[in-house]
Amino acid sequence: MVASLVGDPARANMLTALMNGRALTASELAQEAGITPQTASSHLAKLEAGGLVEPEKQGRHRYYRLTDDDVAGVLEGLAGLAARTGHMRVRTGPKDPALRRARICYDHLAGDLGVQMLDSLRSRNLVKQKKQDIELTAEGERFLAKNLQISPDMLSHPRRPVCKACLDWSERRHHLAGTLGAAMMQRFAELKWAARDTTPGSRVVNFTRTGEKQFAALFGNGKD
Amino acid sequence: MVASLVGDPARANMLTALMNGRALTASELAQEAGITPQTASSHLAKLEAGGLVEPEKQGRHRYYRLTDDDVAGVLEGLAGLAARTGHMRVRTGPKDPALRRARICYDHLAGDLGVQMLDSLRSRNLVKQKKQDIELTAEGERFLAKNLQISPDMLSHPRRPVCKACLDWSERRHHLAGTLGAAMMQRFAELKWAARDTTPGSRVVNFTRTGEKQFAALFGNGKD
DNA sequence: ACAATGCTTCGGCTACCATCGAAGCATGAA
């Protein structure tokens, strides 16, 4: 039964921690629930078997997210029922100022702006995403050629895919990797929209004033 | 937590038994769940404390129903999630042919047609119902005068309410009792729409062909 | 008044499952 999975306090804490759509590692979820990693591992295996969460391997970490919006919806419904008799929960977020805003992930843009960019591309059907796989659409190709002077032949590579969903460290949602992600980041630098921070070892990406505006015009969500 | 309530198998069986909107007695729910009445009583107390079910006393029975559609909705959502990984449930209904269709409850109409009648009155705002209390509206008074020649002064009684929700034995939903319920049943008899079965002790109410049509014209739901 | 039915409360038993320590794999870093 699904409800018994949600019924356990430790598992419920994990699920509510995942409710914002981000993905969390197993150990982070353990800390959220206030239990040891072993116990968390057992719980996560059950949640996965019940189809409530899905894992995604990234290096030696294992990120978990809610399988889809249906799960989140049911969880919200349960929370709604619980609220009527008097219960609640809150959720915080991680810290770190500029690094969360924009940074380099290998060679492409990550952080808030990186996630925002992929969101924008997806919502306008410039790319199609199912699970981890992302494809560039015909409209997407036209958009790139017109606005960033990026042509499809610049993106082909014998081993690396054009598009790839990469799990964002701070946002815990996907941003765009692959040759396209790298090409776009490179183009941002060429256009003087953004540049990597000069302090050695830093992964922060600083946007210029005009770069900020141009980026928002192309990929803005109206929040900034 | 609400989910832990639904998580227990015994309670889950009870809740799914209530999913069709009907009300069941505590002992029937116990049988549904395959547990003894004592255990069921404990479970029902918890479900009530959690706001998932509401009791309604009727004689020495205690009927339980889901509190509202929100609860049913969340339960459906959970069932939907469970179905994706491979589970299901079924529900049957009680038996008994003519008695379930229409019968006398004290002095008013009960059974499928009785429930159907109250449903019709409610959906057309001829009566207003909140919980157990039912009130006749102004439109309702006009409707009764026009179609059944029943005037409000015929209904006043020193001790008995005009309208009352009575829990239907077979349908497990409310039908109309009170002086109005009695007056309507009496009118049906006077109009030769229906009559109590002649076999002694029987509570069956037999509708005539024309009575059936007239009744359906006034209170039909399009199903017959 | 008495009995019968329906439901609840109380007390003790049992079984399940969450929990953690210790050890075992896998991946990435030095």
Place this chain on the structure above:
DNA sequence: TTCATGCTTCGATGGTAGCCGAAGCATTGT
């Protein structure tokens, strides 16, 4: 390679909650 980190599996423990028998109220019927 060797070490460190992240996660999983195994085994043992303990607390919690479901469960029922017996007894206690409440309501109805005779």
